[in-house]
Amino acid sequence: xxxxxxxxxxxxxxxxxxxxxxxxxxxxxxxxxxxxxxxxxxxxxxxxxxxxxxxxxxxxxxxxxxxxxxxxxxxxxxxxxxxxxxxxxxxxxxxxxxxxxxxxxxxxxxxxxxxxxxxxxxxxxxxxxxxxxxxxxxxxxxxxxxxxxxxxxxxxxxxxxxxxxxxxxxxxxxxxxxxxxxxxxxxxxxxxxxxxxxxxxxxxxxxxxxxxxxxxxxxxxxxxxxxxxxxxxxxxxxxxxxxxxxxxxxxxxxxxxxxxxxxxxxxxxxxxxxxxxxxxxxxxxxxxxxxxxxxxxxxxxxxxxxxxxxxxxxxxxxxxxxxxxxxxxxxxxxxxxxxxxxxxxxxxxxxxxxxxxxxxxxxxxxxxxxxxxxxxxxxxxxxxxxxxxxxxxxxxxxxxxxxxxxxxxxxxxx
Amino acid sequence: xxxxxxxxxxxxxxxxxxxxxxxxxxxxxxxxxxxxxxxxxxxxxxxxxxxxxxxxxxxxxxxxxxxxxxxxxxxxxxxxxxxxxxxxxxxxxxxxxxxxxxxxxxxxxxxxxxxxxxxxxxxxxxxxxxxxxxxxxxxxxxxxxxxxxxxxxxxxxxxxxxxxxxxxxxxxxxxxxxxxxxxxxxxxxxxxxxxxxxxxxxxxxxxxxxxxxxxxxxxxxxxxxxxxxxxxxxxxxxxxxxxxxxxxxxxxxxxxxxxxxxxxxxxxxxxxxxxxxxxxxxxxxxxxxxxxxxxxxxxxxxxxxxxxxxxxxxxxxxxxxxxxxxxxxxxxxxxxxxxxxxxxxxxxxxxxxxxxxxxxxxxxxxxxxxxxx
Numbered sequence: 001x002x003x004x005x006x007x008x009x010x011x012x013x014x015x016x017x018x019x020x021x022x023x024x025x026x027x028x029x030x031x032x033x034x035x036x037x038x039x040x041x042x043x044x045x046x047x048x049x050x051x052x053x054x055x056x057x058x059x060x061x062x063x064x065x066x067x068x069x070x071x072x073x074x075x076x077x078x079x080x081x082x083x084x085x086x087x088x089x090x091x092x093x094x095x096x097x098x099x100x101x102x103x104x105x106x107x108x109x110x111x112x113x114x115x116x117x118x119x120x121x122x123x124x125x126x127x128x129x130x131x132x133x134x135x136x137x138x139x140x141x142x143x144x145x146x147x148x149x150x151x152x153x154x155x156x157x158x159x160x161x162x163x164x165x166x167x168x169x170x171x172x173x174x175x176x177x178x179x180x181x182x183x184x185x186x187x188x189x190x191x192x193x194x195x196x197x198x199x200x201x202x203x204x205x206x207x208x209x210x211x212x213x214x215x216x217x218x219x220x221x222x223x224x225x226x227x228x229x230x231x232x233x234x235x236x237x238x239x240x241x242x243x244x245x246x247x248x249x250x251x252x253x254x255x256x257x258x259x260x261x262x263x264x265x266x267x268x269x270x271x272x273x274x275x276x277x278x279x280x281x282x283x284x285x286x287x288x289x290x291x292x293x294x295x296x297x298x299x300x301x302x303x304x305x306x307x308x309x310x311x312x313x314x315x316x317x318x319x320x321x322x323x324x325x326x327x328x329x330x331x332x333x334x335x336x337x338x339x340x341x342x343x344x345x346x347x348x349x350x351x352x353x354x355x356x357x358x359x360x361x362x363x364x365x366x367x368x369x370x371x372x373x374x375x376x377x378x379x380x381x382x383x384x385x386x387x388x389x390x391x392x393x394x395x396x397x398x399x400x401x402x403x404x405x406x407x408x409x410x411x412x413x414x
Numbered sequence: 415x416x417x418x419x420x421x422x423x424x425x426x427x428x429x430x431x432x433x434x435x436x437x438x439x440x441x442x443x444x445x446x447x448x449x450x451x452x453x454x455x456x457x458x459x460x461x462x463x464x465x466x467x468x469x470x471x472x473x474x475x476x477x478x479x480x481x482x483x484x485x486x487x488x489x490x491x492x493x494x495x496x497x498x499x500x501x502x503x504x505x506x507x508x509x510x511x512x513x514x515x516x517x518x519x520x521x522x523x524x525x526x527x528x529x530x531x532x533x534x535x536x537x538x539x540x541x542x543x544x545x546x547x548x549x550x551x552x553x554x555x556x557x558x559x560x561x562x563x564x565x566x567x568x569x570x571x572x573x574x575x576x577x578x579x580x581x582x583x584x585x586x587x588x589x590x591x592x593x594x595x596x597x598x599x600x601x602x603x604x605x606x607x608x609x610x611x612x613x614x615x616x617x618x619x620x621x622x623x624x625x626x627x628x629x630x631x632x633x634x635x636x637x638x639x640x641x642x643x644x645x646x647x648x649x650x651x652x653x654x655x656x657x658x659x660x661x662x663x664x665x666x667x668x669x670x671x672x673x674x675x676x677x678x679x680x681x682x683x684x685x686x687x688x689x690x691x692x693x694x695x696x697x698x699x700x701x702x703x704x705x706x707x708x709x710x711x712x713x714x715x716x717x718x719x720x721x722x723x724x725x726x727x728x729x730x731x732x733x734x735x736x737x738x739x740x741x742x743x744x745x746x747x748x749x750x751x752x753x754x755x756x757x758x759x760x761x762x763x764x765x766x767x768x769x770x771x772x773x774x775x776x777x778x779x780x781x782x783x784x785x786x787x
Binding site for chain 2: 122172175176179180183185214215216217218219235238240241242243244245246247292293294295297298299338339340342349350351354355359360
């Protein structure tokens with residue numbers, strides 16, 4: 001027996017009668033393997049290998065509490081540390097979906113784990129640990145952020161009012177988070193207000209790294225079919241496969257504009273790429289060879305004619321008067337059409353806006369919405385790239401309905 | 415206070431409509447039994463020692479030769495003449511409470527502007543009210559009295575200072591009020607004078623017009639001239655007023671400031687501290703620097719040539735420089751890591767899990783070799 005690999009040391013079938021039911025799609029071999037891997041050690045009769053033991057140890061550290069939300073993609077539970085019940089966490093349990101059969105563990109959760117476990121920044125959601133439970137469900141132990149998300153604050157025009165100083169504080173936290181991702185060579189690729197969760201102390205936390213990736217090597221194509229469509233930069237609509245961190249800066253710019261105007265800046269309805277291009281042309285200006293050298297070489301460069309000239313600084317100032325000239329200057333440069341002219345995350349932080357008056361609000365002075373635990377639960381259950389439904393549960397949308405979710409492998413192979 | 419004496423007050427209390435120290439005809443001095451009916455000039459006095467009421471002649475009679483015991487049956491207090499006074503409130507209980515409150519307020523006279531937050535001020539007020547309440551209702555009397563005396567001893571200087579401030583404020587308030595009244599009077603006077611002057615001028619003008627008409631001048635011309643004269647006068651006067659005002663504004667001292675704050679608006683102490691917050695640092699004190707290499711602007715590497723030239727790559731914003739940076743970071747990534755440190759770090763990390771609050775943004779950078787400087 002000493003030489004037998006633990007993997008072959010399978011207890012008799014009868015010991016685990018109920019473990020099989022949920023694993024129908026799997027072949028006989030793997031199901032045996034997985035069910036063996038997840039059944040808790042019954043009275044030491046079973047032999048656990050090191051990975052299983054570590055997993056069980058990790059799992060035993062947390063006590064799962066109430067369910068905060070449930071969606072197509074994941075369930076979110078409140079939980080706390082066994083050793084200290086006052087330390088709350090959120091456990092995001094990734095559901096085993098149809099794709100499990102085809103791809104194994106969902107790509108989004110792999111990305112999320114991969115990047116979150118490397119990033120440790122006050123404005124990025126913290127991943128404490130990962131473990132698996134029955135049926136090889138992935139469980140992500142995340143920071144608990146009980147104050148909802150930024151979208152709820154923006155949309156609640158009736159009850160919440162905030163000042164330019166509050167906007168500055170939020171944007172500063174967002175910019176720091178994005179900058180931190182970029183210096184670590186990570187593109188977030190899904191920045192939008194409902195991915196900006198709010199911690200108990202008012203801090204903004206960038207969440208949902210399900211669409212993130214490392215910056216690409218030269219000539220390595222990236223998908224242009226990512227980032228929630230309203231926050232997607234123009235180069236992606238022209239199907240550029242080679243882009244940089246500037247795509248996140250555009251999204252931040254769109255969030256900035258949304259915070260000021262309390263409405264989505266580029267709200268194309270219906271949300272098609274063509275409508276988005278038209279809207280960007282209308283609101284920023286038409287991308288041409290003059291203002292964006294080389295743009296016509298991009299794969300699907302089509303713009304409505306006649307071209308709209310770039311909007312002047314005065315026009316921008318008239319549209320966003322509350323943030324003052326420096327704020328508008330930053331916004332313009334974040335929403336510059338040509339990604340090379342757009343500010344990088346570093347340049348955004350170097351902008352005068354942050355040091356100009358008014359001073360960013362202190363955390364404790366930021367407006368709160370409160371009662372957002374459910375909101376966090378709801379938010380974390382969503383897939384990346386989905387447009388915020390108007391209170392409509394995401395379950396009503398099919399898994400593949402989010403355009404951004406369709407991975408276009410054919411296009412990448414070209 | 416004897417119960418007997420107290421019951422004697424009851425009839426007086428019942429007639430609430432009467433002013434304090436009322437002169438009801440059937441009121442009787444409990445000491446000499448003389449009543450107002452017989453002696454309309456009967457005045458009743460009380461001594462804040464025991465609040466027993468008696469007539470002024472009794473007070474004269476009993477206490478003129480020095481302190482003596484209260485003549486009311488059952489009361490053993492020793493009273494002195496100078497402290498006898500007329501009561502302000504009809505209800506002697508109220509009279510006594512007001513006296514006690516006055517006494518407490520004279521000692522516990524801290525001001526709102528000594529406190530930095532409302533909470534502290536309210537706590538203080540609550541403590542004071544507790545002491546006052548105890549004194550009024552005779553709860554824990556000994557203990558409270560001792561506390562009161564202790565406080566008075568401990569804070570003698572401040573109490574004196576605050577009392578002075580208070581009286582100063584009151585006097586300056588009075589002065590201010592007086593000044594204001596005076597100003598109002600002057601304004602009214604000026605307005606009246608002006609009106610008279612106006613009337614006089616109109617009258618004069620009319621007389622002048624009549625004179626000219628009588629002298630046989632053209633009626634329309636005369637009327638026009640008259641109007642013009644009046645207009646000119648009015649303009650002159652307005653200009654003069656304007657000049658006067660300007661002169662006044664220059665001479666008048668800038669708004670009078672009474673030691674820092676106006677006497678009417680009081681508030682919490684001006685918070686000091688916190689002055690000059692540090693300037694906003696957009697980078698939150700974290701600067702990313704490469705420890706083991708310095709990045710050049712350009713590297714000659716034929717593999718990259720196309721990426722530097724191809725419009726399709728450039729127009730999308732792809733930046734070879736970012737790639738260089740990442741390649742170098744990756745190449746040097748292992749250098750800063752020492753197994754021994756790793757292990758202690760891990761031990762610390764597992765400890766940190768117990769306290770999952772905000773952690774310093776350090777570990778992730780170590781991996782990437784960009785240390786915060």
